[in-house]
Amino acid sequence: MEWPASQERDVEWRGQISDLEAKERIAQKMARRLRDGDAVGVGSGSTSLLTLHALVDSAKQHGWRFTAITTSLEMEMNCANLGVATSDLLQQRPDWSFDGADEIDGALNMIKGRGGAMLREKIIMASSPERYVVVDASKMVATLGEHSPIPLEVVPEALRLVEFQLGESFDVTSSTLRMAGGKDGPVVTENGNLILDVMFANVRPELDTELNSVVGVVGSGLFVGFRPTVVSDITGR
Secondary structure, three states, X not given: OOOOHHHOOOOOOOOOOOOHHHHHHHHHHHHOOOOOOOEEEEOOOHHHHHHHHHHHHHHHHHOOOOEEEEOOHHHHHHHHHHXXXXXXXXXXXXXXXXXXOOEEOOOOOEEOOOOOOHHHHHHHHHHOOOEEEEOOHHHEOOOOOOOOOEEEEEOHHHHHHHHHHXXXXXXXXXXXXXXXXXXXXXXXXXXXXXXXXXXEOOOOOOHHHHHHOOOOEEEEOEEOOOOOEEEOOOOOO
8 A cells, every 4th residue: 555645745955956967967977887687776966856857767767677775764765755676785785886076086986975865875885796886077086075074973972082083083174063954953874873074194095094994984985996887977987
């Protein structure tokens, strides 16, 4: 039995999507990868949302079905509204996955997590034999950390301990607890944790391992060594 239409919620994207035409072209490129019966890891962010729509259109055109393994509750709700079946990593492994990025450098290392789902994003990316990143030219940087902080998912009761450890052992230039826009207080992740947005004087590949050793940090938004295939609006990619 389905819920009546009045109970459905149109999640979609709040506000205006920047660089919409470029992101739509990227979404169409990514949709060409879809095959009937695929289990697809579905990332978060505006480009990922547009890609999800493109996958749905392609599946309808060919009479195919695919299953989504989502990186966030938001995308799971969008899948429900679009009629896309969902699964999880306990039941199956993705055939391939796609996601966006806040920044990506020439070595294909990334900063992710502006949407607050970086831990689940990292788990799904690590589970995928084929990894794709859908990004427009504005996300490509010479050096990570040029514009974006590195988000850290932190156990709430360890917040002060984490801040102390960061100050003692890392070249932190700023550290900000991420506050919610639609509720009082801080952002709470789907894992029940808080997010610290941290700027470092020097973002090195080894920093991810170092941050994961900080007691109280569940995971970082620094993605190193995944070597994804970049799908962009730049010619040849």
